[in-house]
Amino acid sequence: MSFEKRLLSTLNILMLISVPMAVLIVSLPGDVSVDYTVVYSVLGALALTMVVGNILINHPSPHGKLLPQMPYFFVGIIIYTFLVSAAIYFSGGLRSPLFYLVFGGPLLAGVCYALPLAIGSTAITSLFYVITIVFDINFQSKNIQRLAFNVLFLFIACVLSNRVALEMRKHEQAKDEALNLSEFLRRLEKAKSDFVSVVSHELRTPLTSIKGFSEILRSKDMPAEKRREFYGIIHNESERLSRLITNLLNLSTIEAGAELKKGMIDLSEILKEEIELMRSQSEIHTISYTQEGRLPLIYADEDRVRQIFKNILSNALKYSPHGGPVEVKTGSTGKFVWFSVKDCGIGIPPDELPGIFEKFRRVERGMASAISGTGLGLAIVKSLVEMHRGRVEVSSKVNQGSTFTVYLPIRGE
Numbered sequence: 001m002s003f004e005k006r007l008l009s010t011l012n013i014l015m016l017i018s019v020p021m022a023v024l025i026v027s028l029p030g031d032v033s034v035d036y037t038v039v040y041s042v043l044g045a046l047a048l049t050m051v052v053g054n055i056l057i058n059h060p061s062p063h064g065k066l067l068p069q070m071p072y073f074f075v076g077i078i079i080y081t082f083l084v085s086a087a088i089y090f091s092g093g094l095r096s097p098l099f100y101l102v103f104g105g106p107l108l109a110g111v112c113y114a115l116p117l118a119i120g121s122t123a124i125t126s127l128f129y130v131i132t133i134v135f136d137i138n139f140q141s142k143n144i145q146r147l148a149f150n151v152l153f154l155f156i157a158c159v160l161s162n163r164v165a166l167e168m169r170k171h172e173q174a175k176d177e178a179l180n181l182s183e184f185l186r187r188l189e190k191a192k193s194d195f196v197s198v199v200s201h202e203l204r205t206p207l208t209s210i211k212g213f214s215e216i217l218r219s220k221d222m223p224a225e226k227r228r229e230f231y232g233i234i235h236n237e238s239e240r241l242s243r244l245i246t247n248l249l250n251l252s253t254i255e256a257g258a259e260l261k262k263g264m265i266d267l268s269e270i271l272k273e274e275i276e277l278m279r280s281q282s283e284i285h286t287i288s289y290t291q292e293g294r295l296p297l298i299y300a301d302e303d304r305v306r307q308i309f310k311n312i313l314s315n316a317l318k319y320s321p322h323g324g325p326v327e328v329k330t331g332s333t334g335k336f337v338w339f340s341v342k343d344c345g346i347g348i349p350p351d352e353l354p355g356i357f358e359k360f361r362r363v364e365r366g367m368a369s370a371i372s373g374t375g376l377g378l379a380i381v382k383s384l385v386e387m388h389r390g391r392v393e394v395s396s397k398v399n400q401g402s403t404f405t406v407y408l409p410i411r412g413e
Contacts, residue, residue, distance in 0.1 A: 081105045081125045085132040102129055106154045110161030122158040126151045206237035247376040254383045260301035267337055268295050274309050284323030292331035298410050304384045311377040312341045312404045320345030340405040348396040357382040
């Protein structure tokens with residue numbers, strides 16, 4: 001439960017206690033003639049204010065506040081103060097037992113508003129009260145001192161309730177920050193553990209292959225064809241090891257605050273060059289390229305843009321293990337140029353989509369669990385795109401494929 005709701009619950013309890021007590025007190029015998037119609041009108045106004053507060057806290061309007069520049073029951077306090085002042089006027093002026101109800105405005109203002117606005121609300125309360133008393137036909141100059149004390153008490157009530165509410169908020173914020181810090185440390189520890197586990201596995205696997213096949217080649221004689229096969233495996237595992245180390249270094253450089261080396265670049269030419277390189281690395285995929293209209297030059301870091309596209313395109317090929325078409329499209333919209341990469345691969349489950357750009361986050365279900373990777377590629381993509389002040393979007397359906405779309409600002413702003 002939020003602080004506001006707990007505070008409102010406390011006020012509700014106080015309301016349930018104070019209303020019957022107020023009714024009892026004003027009903028006791030005394031030398032003051034009280035207009036009970038006015039009394040019950042004031043109590044009704046107080047109840048209405050609390051009901052409105054409950055509704056607005058628990059069922060906020062989807063269209064926002066009616067008066068966005070001021071708290072929502074600021075007007076309610078003015079109405080409440082006016083009714084209380086009228087009740088005091090008709091029930092004895094300074095001698096009225098209803099005087100204490102006027103504290104409701106400053107107390108609520110102090111609890112619910114920042115101090116300047118709370119003081120302003122209390123000033124309005126005091127103004128209503130002073131006008132009511134001064135225009136009372138029974139008011140005498142000797143009562144000015146008592147009136148001044150009453151006004152002073154209103155401001156003291158406002159400031160004290162504001163300080164109490166502020167300390168409560170600080171305590172609540174400190175508690176939330178402690179919980180958030182604890183959760184952050186827990187996630188940090190888990191991330192570190194995952195990092196060590198993933199990197200250890202990813203380093204060990206190619207090293208084991210390289211070591212094993214090297215030992216075989218060194219200790220045994222075998223046909224040239226078999227030797228070429230083993231050399232190919234060693235080369236592929238070396239490349240895999242190199243990619244892992246490169247990704248780790250890239251991520252470390254990005255997080256250390258590396259600066260972009262921007263210049264005017266032709267996005268379409270860069271994509272075409274990278275597509276040609278990728279086509280030579282896969283025989284089971286067909287990569288097509290479509291350009292929607294003429295693309296303007298963009299102000300960006302060419303090497304980083306190549307890295308963004310290469311990571312996304314290589315993922316499309318890797319997670320389409322049975323081959324098939326991969327569609328690359330480019331275009332421009334407003335202040336951005338964009339490119340998208342669509343594959344017909346295994347797709348991403350909906351519940352995994354929000355976290356796919358996190359470091360070391362990989363889909364470990366279905367066919368994806370059998371595909372090796374570190375979970376760094378998309379994290380690098382997102383970081384580099386955001387460094388260019390762009391954005392990356394993804395849509396995917398399981399067993400139907402995924403589409404990644406990157407938007408880069410034309411002017412680099």
